[in-house]
Amino acid sequence: MSADKLRNCKSLILGCAGLQLSDMEIDFFAEQQPYGFILFARNVDTPEQVKHLTQQLRSSVGRPDAPVLMDQEGGRVQRMRSPHWFDARPFGFFGALYKSDPELAREALALTTRLIAADLLSVGVNVDCTPCLDLLLPETAAAIGDRAFTDNPAVVAELGALVAEEMIQAGILPVIKHMPGHGRGTVDSHHELPLVTLSREALGETDFIPFKALAHLPWGMTSHIVFDQIDPEFPATQSAKVIEEIIRGDIGFEGLLLTDDLNMNALSGTLADRAARALQAGVDIVLHCSGKMPEMQEVAPACSNLSEKSLSRIAATNLVFDHVQDSLDPVADLARLDSLLAES
Numbered sequence: 001m002s003a004d005k006l007r008n009c010k011s012l013i014l015g016c017a018g019l020q021l022s023d024m025e026i027d028f029f030a031e032q033q034p035y036g037f038i039l040f041a042r043n044v045d046t047p048e049q050v051k052h053l054t055q056q057l058r059s060s061v062g063r064p065d066a067p068v069l070m071d072q073e074g075g076r077v078q079r080m081r082s083p084h085w086f087d088a089r090p091f092g093f094f095g096a097l098y099k100s101d102p103e104l105a106r107e108a109l110a111l112t113t114r115l116i117a118a119d120l121l122s123v124g125v126n127v128d129c130t131p132c133l134d135l136l137l138p139e140t141a142a143a144i145g146d147r148a149f150t151d152n153p154a155v156v157a158e159l160g161a162l163v164a165e166e167m168i169q170a171g172i173l174p175v176i177k178h179m180p181g182h183g184r185g186t187v188d189s190h191h192e193l194p195l196v197t198l199s200r201e202a203l204g205e206t207d208f209i210p211f212k213a214l215a216h217l218p219w220g221m222t223s224h225i226v227f228d229q230i231d232p233e234f235p236a237t238q239s240a241k242v243i244e245e246i247i248r249g250d251i252g253f254e255g256l257l258l259t260d261d262l263n264m265n266a267l268s269g270t271l272a273d274r275a276a277r278a279l280q281a282g283v284d285i286v287l288h289c290s291g292k293m294p295e296m297q298e299v300a301p302a303c304s305n306l307s308e309k310s311l312s313r314i315a316a317t318n319l320v321f322d323h324v325q326d327s328l329d330p331v332a333d334l335a336r337l338d339s340l341l342a343e344s
Contacts, residue, residue, distance in 0.1 A: 005063070006311055009035045011279060012303040013069065013258065015291035019045050021056045024293060029060040032300040036067030038289055039125065041079045047123055050080070054124030067173070069127040072116050075146055080123070086115040086334065091132060091159070092146025097344070098155055104344055106162060111337040113163050117170035118330040127173040129221060131163040133210040135183030143188035151183075153209035160210055164217055168320050170328055176214050178223035178260060179253065180236060180246050181207030189224040189266035199229045200246075208251055215252040218317035222247070222259050222283060224266035234281070235266060238274070243282040256313040257282070261289040262299065271295055272302035279303065284310040 012034040016025055019042075037057045044050055058066045072078050075090025089112065098105035120128055133156055134140070136148035149156045164174040184207065185194030196203075211220075222237040230246060231239040237259045247253050259278045267274045275286045284307070288299045306314070 006035075006306055006314065009033045009061075009306050010300060010303045011035065011285045011306050011310060012275075012300060013038055013067070013285055013287045014296055014300075015040060015289045016043060016053075016057065017291040017293070019043060019049055020053055021060060026056070026060045028293065028296065028300075029057070030062070032296075033061055034300070035285055035306060036069060036127070038069040038071075038129075038287065039079060040071075040289065040291075042291070044080050047084050050123040050125075058124075065126075067127045068125050069129055069175070070120060070125045071129045072120060072125075073128075073130045073132060073147060074112065074116070077147055078116075080119055085119045086112075086330070088112050088116055090146040091149045092136060094159060095136065095148070095150030095155065098150065098159065101344065104340060105159070108337060108340050109159060109162055110166050111333045111340070113166035114170060114328055114333050115330055115337070117167055117172045118328045118333075120172055121170065121328070126171070127175065127219070128167055129175045129177060130167070131160040131174060131176060132178070133157070133160045133176050133214065134178060134181055135207055135210075137183050139186045140183050141185050141188050141194070143190060144182050144185070148183060153206055157210040157213035161214055164214060173219055173317060173320070174217060175219040175221050175258065176211060176217050177221035178225075179211055179220050179257075180223070180227075180242065180251060181211065182223045182225060183207055185223070185225050189260070190264050191266075193235060193266040193268075194225045196225055196227050197229065198227075200227075200250075203227070204250060208246070211247075211251045211253065215254070218255045218313075218320050220247070220253050220255055220257050221287075222257065222278075224260055224264050234277070237267065237283065238277040238281050240281040248282070254313070254316075256310065256317060257284045259283050259286045261287055263288065263290050263295070271299045275299050275302040284313060 074088030167174040184196045231241040236242040
């Protein structure tokens with residue numbers, strides 16, 4: 001896609017309401033030109049339906065390669081499920097397995113990731129909001145829970161890197177999340193604002209490590225958490241200090257930075273205010289997920305077109321696919337995975 005055409009895109013990723021686009025949605029997306037879209041369980045019924053919906057979304061903005069995202073992690077967070085799709089185990093399963101048999105955990109996770117990628121590719125989804133690089137700690141809120149691998153930053157980095165590389169090899173863009181770490185959040189940011197009081201130095205020796213190890217990856221997502229020893233006023237998503245000094249600085253992430261969902265109650269103010277503050281703080285793209293038209297009509301005008309920095313970061317994401325992609329064999333992968341886990 002030419003940079004000139006992308007310059008007309010909003011720094012915005014949107015959801016949609018149902019299983020197919022309404023005329024109103026098609027007109028709205030054509031006018032507002034969000035950079036991409038995200039799908040949820042409400043948008044999923046059959047493989048044929050999801051594939052048609054992703055085609056509709058791309059057609060509405062006139063970009064056949066427009067990003068279509070999904071949270072297909074495994075466990076509690078997977079929008080496509082059986083009987084049509086593979087039901088994956090959560091990351092916490094593989095983190096626990098790693099403690100007893102690292103080699104088995106790595107192979108089982110690689111097979112699982114390839115099976116997820118095959119499902120996504122078959123319906124036209126080209127970005128998966130995974131891997132979750134948060135630490136799994138005693139205080140970790142249940143909203144993260146077994147979505148995280150383990151409490152060991154080095155193991156989180158190793159297993160997260162495996163997921164990301166398998167996705168890339170399959171032709172799917174991974175999104176590392178939730179930067180710079182959600183593991184110390186003791187409340188659910190969907191409902192209230194978590195507060196982390198650990199020092200910047202201590203976080204640098206623990207929570208930041210997996211993100212620093214994977215800072216070369218193309219896309220990342222922020223957390224709606226206040227780190228009060230870094231910026232006591234704003235959550236990471238809306239904190240210029242966290243974004244510039246920690247995510248871009250200490251961690252060294254240079255890729256495309258997305259917010260977590262603007263609708264989460266950890267953020268305050270109107271949706272337009274939430275979007276504007278995040279963009280002013282330095283994120284590249286805001287994520288609005290509800291698919292509710294009145295909300296989208298409020299958010300879209302608050303979002304500027306993609307900046308030159310964002311366009312450069314988008315251009316750089318294409319470089320991750322310069323090598324030959326793997327050909328996937330989901331039937332063989334599932335048979336091997338079932339055999340491995342039956343023996344464990």
